[in-house]
Amino acid sequence: MRSVNVGLVGFGFSGATFHAPIVSAVQGLNLRKVVSSNAEKVRSSLSDVSVVESFDHLIEDDEIELVIITTPNEHHFPMAKQALESGKHVVIEKPFAVSVVECERLIDVAQKNGKLLSVYHNRRFDSDFLTIQKLLKEDHLGEVMTFEAHYDRYRAEVRDRWREQDRKGSGILFDLGSHLIDQALTLFGIPDAITADVMAQREDGKTDDYFHLILQYGRKRIILHGGSLVMQHGPRYQIHGMKGSFVKWGIDPQEEALKQGRSPGDSGWGLESSQYYGVLTQNENESVVQSIPGSYQQYYEDMYRAICENEPLPVMANEALNVIKIIELAVKSSEEKRMIEWT
Numbered sequence: 001m002r003s004v005n006v007g008l009v010g011f012g013f014s015g016a017t018f019h020a021p022i023v024s025a026v027q028g029l030n031l032r033k034v035v036s037s038n039a040e041k042v043r044s045s046l047s048d049v050s051v052v053e054s055f056d057h058l059i060e061d062d063e064i065e066l067v068i069i070t071t072p073n074e075h076h077f078p079m080a081k082q083a084l085e086s087g088k089h090v091v092i093e094k095p096f097a098v099s100v101v102e103c104e105r106l107i108d109v110a111q112k113n114g115k116l117l118s119v120y121h122n123r124r125f126d127s128d129f130l131t132i133q134k135l136l137k138e139d140h141l142g143e144v145m146t147f148e149a150h151y152d153r154y155r156a157e158v159r160d161r162w163r164e165q166d167r168k169g170s171g172i173l174f175d176l177g178s179h180l181i182d183q184a185l186t187l188f189g190i191p192d193a194i195t196a197d198v199m200a201q202r203e204d205g206k207t208d209d210y211f212h213l214i215l216q217y218g219r220k221r222i223i224l225h226g227g228s229l230v231m232q233h234g235p236r237y238q239i240h241g242m243k244g245s246f247v248k249w250g251i252d253p254q255e256e257a258l259k260q261g262r263s264p265g266d267s268g269w270g271l272e273s274s275q276y277y278g279v280l281t282q283n284e285n286e287s288v289v290q291s292i293p294g295s296y297q298q299y300y301e302d303m304y305r306a307i308c309e310n311e312p313l314p315v316m317a318n319e320a321l322n323v324i325k326i327i328e329l330a331v332k333s334s335e336e337k338r339m340i341e342w343t
Contacts, residue, residue: 005065008033084117128291176226195333198210
């Protein structure tokens with residue numbers, strides 16, 4: 001089994017929590033270098049990797065085959081472009097970039113240089129989403145008429161961090177919204193139109209901390225909602241079809257497990273507590289649906305096979321581009337207070 005040497009750019013929350021431990025757990029991927037200004041933090045978690053402060057130093061290393069970019073969103077485009085032009089395959093932490101134009105340019109650069117480009121939409125591998133995919137594939141709900149997904153939290157105070165500042169690609173829609181949008185597009189494809197309300201609800205908010213999107217597919221309505229002032233959470237998913245309904249509370253346990261220092265391969269990895277299993281209702285009969293185990297490692301296992309065995313990418317760049325297009329249409333819909341058709 002050949003080894004793919006990996007370079008990680010950034011060791012903030014995303015790089016340290018969602019990428020480094022997952023990459024390290026996947027056979028065939030060898031995390032060799034990390035670009036970070038905090039060498040001590042990196043070495044406390046990854047004692048056997050080299051820490052460099054220069055991005056140029058990383059991409060000039062001929063032994064690095066795959067570069068993972070986890071920097072603030074506004075830096076995704078220039079760094080990914082430079083890495084692709086240097087002959088590296090690239091994974092970008094979601095969201096893809098801060099505009100459709102940037103996404104299109106990166107896809108073009110990847111094609112011209114014959115390199116793979118993917119975006120880390122890891123929430124496709126959440127336990128609840130995998131369970132929903134299975135239910136829909138097996139037609140337990142029939143034709144879906146309403147799909148509602150929430151990504152809520154309670155953070156009344158505005159933090160001093162880039163995601164909550166007035167910067168390109170900041171705000172909850174780019175952050176949490178991109179997860180829900182990607183899931184919706186994965187399940188239902190491109191919508192006919194979108195109506196959205198995007199705003200800052202917190203008193204000192206500098207960027208959006210609330211969104212409510214309605215994606216239209218004929219008679220079907222897909223509702224995606226996120227807020228920062230939700231102290232008591234409701235259901236995470238509510239799906240209503242012609243043959244049944246499915247309601248699901250709670251959230252995939254993998255993020256919390258990663259925060260606790262656990263990793264794929266540990267006992268019980270990705271298993272959700274039974275108290276959060278969803279309920280399927282059909283003809284007034286209710287049944288509890290055991291959640292499929294979550295599997296963030298599947299993304300990087302698929303990435304390895306794409307590089308070494310010419311298998312499909314776990315997330316295609318064009319799919320991630322459509323997420324950014326939905327975000328742009330949502331902002332336009334909110335600003336103009338009208339429905340926007342997909343064109």
